[in-house]
Amino acid sequence: MSRTVSSWILSSARNSIVLQGKGRLYSICIPNRSKIKWKLFFSKTHLYPAGSCSSDNTFSLKKVFRHTSTEEEHFSFQLSPSQINDILRAGELSHKTLDLNGKNANSVLRFESNQLASNTPIEDRRSAATCLQTKGMMFGVFDGHAGSACAQAVSERLLHYIAVSLMSRQTLEEIELAVECMKPVLPILQWHKHPNDVGYREITSQYFENLRVYWQHLLDLDTEPGFSLEEAMICAFKRLDSDISLEVQAPQENELMRNIALQVAFSGATACVAHIDGVHLHVANTGDCRAVLGVHEEDGTWSTLPLTRDHNAFDEFEIRRLKREHPRSEEKTLFVNDRLLGILMPSRAFGDVQLKWSKELQHSILENSSDVEALNIYQYVPPNYHTPPYLTAEPEVTYHKLRSKDKFLVIASDGLWEMLSNEKVVQLVAGHLTELNVQKPQLAFEKPVNLGYMHSLLLQRKNRGIATLDQNIATHLIRHAIGSNEYGEVDQEKLAAMLTLPEDLVRMYRDDITVTVVYFNSETIENYYRNN
Numbered sequence: 001m002s003r004t005v006s007s008w009i010l011s012s013a014r015n016s017i018v019l020q021g022k023g024r025l026y027s028i029c030i031p032n033r034s035k036i037k038w039k040l041f042f043s044k045t046h047l048y049p050a051g052s053c054s055s056d057n058t059f060s061l062k063k064v065f066r067h068t069s070t071e072e073e074h075f076s077f078q079l080s081p082s083q084i085n086d087i088l089r090a091g092e093l094s095h096k097t098l099d100l101n102g103k104n105a106n107s108v109l110r111f112e113s114n115q116l117a118s119n120t121p122i123e124d125r126r127s128a129a130t131c132l133q134t135k136g137m138m139f140g141v142f143d144g145h146a147g148s149a150c151a152q153a154v155s156e157r158l159l160h161y162i163a164v165s166l167m168s169r170q171t172l173e174e175i176e177l178a179v180e181c182m183k184p185v186l187p188i189l190q191w192h193k194h195p196n197d198v199g200y201r202e203i204t205s206q207y208f209e210n211l212r213v214y215w216q217h218l219l220d221l222d223t224e225p226g227f228s229l230e231e232a233m234i235c236a237f238k239r240l241d242s243d244i245s246l247e248v249q250a251p252q253e254n255e256l257m258r259n260i261a262l263q264v265a266f267s268g269a270t271a272c273v274a275h276i277d278g279v280h281l282h283v284a285n286t287g288d289c290r291a292v293l294g295v296h297e298e299d300g301t302w303s304t305l306p307l308t309r310d311h312n313a314f315d316e317f318e319i320r321r322l323k324r325e326h327p328r329s330e331e332k333t334l335f336v337n338d339r340l341l342g343i344l345m346p347s348r349a350f351g352d353v354q355l356k357w358s359k360e361l362q363h364s365i366l367e368n369s370s371d372v373e374a375l376n377i378y379q380y381v382p383p384n385y386h387t388p389p390y391l392t393a394e395p396e397v398t399y400h401k402l403r404s405k406d407k408f409l410v411i412a413s414d415g416l417w418e419m420l421s422n423e424k425v426v427q428l429v430a431g432h433l434t435e436l437n438v439q440k441p442q443l444a445f446e447k448p449v450n451l452g453y454m455h456s457l458l459l460q461r462k463n464r465g466i467a468t469l470d471q472n473i474a475t476h477l478i479r480h481a482i483g484s485n486e487y488g489e490v491d492q493e494k495l496a497a498m499l500t501l502p503e504d505l506v507r508m509y510r511d512d513i514t515v516t517v518v519y520f521n522s523e524t525i526e527n528y529y530r531n532n
Contacts, residue, residue, distance in 0.1 A: 149351075
């Protein structure tokens with residue numbers, strides 16, 4: 001980004017030039033209203049351990065370089081390369097999968113993840129966990145709107161609901177008996193978290209009780225062997241969304257817990273969750289997060305295999321679905337300005353009860369609540385609101401049987417896909433894999449190894465630019481998403497400008513970005529087919 005462009009960005013904001021943002025109406029309109037009250041509420045609830053994380057941003061390190069307003073006297077887009085790396089790498093998470101013998105017999109070789117905030121606080125969330133009572137691993141990306149509350153709750157709870165849905169009747173009975181006898185409960189998931197990925201500690205007991213009600217319901221069904229994986233994911237998504245709705249309607253003496261329930265229900269979140277068990281890959285998607293498979297073809301080229309559809313006004317299937325569910329008299333008002341009822345970009349989401357409940361129920365709940373303005377709750381009944389619900393959390397589930405040529409899966413919020421195409425993302429990951437392989441130390445050294453030979457190797461590596469390579473592929477994708485120029489190369493000045501944009505301007509140029517890349521173990525997949 002040239003200095004002329006950087007100056008134009010700043011002057012456009014100061015002169016109140018309206019720029020077309022890509023995000024949802026909720027995300028654009030809400031953050032500036034009662035921002036201070038939102039921050040105060042969360043600081044009082046002690047959601048984050050002291051010194052590790054704050055409500056202003058998931059990672060406090062990035063806040064150091066972030067301008068708060070375009071009206072600042074000494075405004076600068078300049079950052080050093082090390083400052084840029086500190087910001088980009090603050091949310092990095094990686095995990096290598098090993099069994100008890102220290103070997104990898106899992107089809108998941110490893111995963112790498114990262115986040116970059118645009119909203120303050122960031123509204124995206126992510127989850128990754130290994131199932132302990134059933135087989136498989138799960139990875140989720142959750143894109144919040146109208147605040148982070150719903151995305152936070154869904155990221156903490158949804159994988160548990162899926163895991164419970166997959167359990168055998170015997171396992172559910174053992175867990176229920178343990179709870180009844182007040183004995184330790186078998187762990188359901190092993191979480192793989194970033195140190196700053198914290199949650200609603202004050203409401204954990206209520207979440208557990210509602211999860212217990214769900215598994216009691218499954219026991220009452222008296223069905224064995226239970227759900228298929230697709231059925232389990234659909235049931236888990238719908239049940240959690242129902243619980244979110246019911247929790248805010250239930251009488252609650254604890255004001256803190258009631259306020260959290262209100263924020264969760266009246267904000268919203270899209271979700272994309274992958275479940276991987278051996279060669280069996282299921283992806284459940286609600287909204288406009290996206291999952292794309294990177295495929296290495298036999299001729300050496302790379303291809304993309306999308307595993308999700310964006311649920312929005314640009315998808316013909318979604319338009320037809322909503323038209324089937326509502327009277328013909330509403331056909332012209334279901335989508336206004338490419339938004340559901342003129343309000344929301346995604347046509348499926350958790351929470352967002354103001355697009356699911358009747359007007360009377362909304363009024364009743366909010367009338368009996370404390371200061372909803374202080375909770376930053378979005379109150380607005382759109383015109384032509386006649387036959388709710390208009391929104392659903394029911395996911396679309398895609399099944400794919402992994403092949404040895406399937407090398408990786410990219411799950412990301414729409415903040416990435418607005419900047420990079422599916423093909424570009426796969427190309428970047430594939431190129432990163434190639435460079436990492438080149439970067440591995442060569443074992444066949446000339447003997448004896450002299451200083452001249454080592455110097456030559458170092459020069460070769462420097463010329464290839466390997467020394468500056470991001471080790472975490474999610475960071476590599478985020479760097480390219482916000483810093484690439486028209487030639488597909490990272491422009492350091494543009495990158496610095498995009499990272500220092502003030503809070504009152506940044507949302508016009510980029511959304512929160514969350515990326516998780518799962519690498520598959522080709523050897524394990526090949527062994528599966530060899531043995532079957």
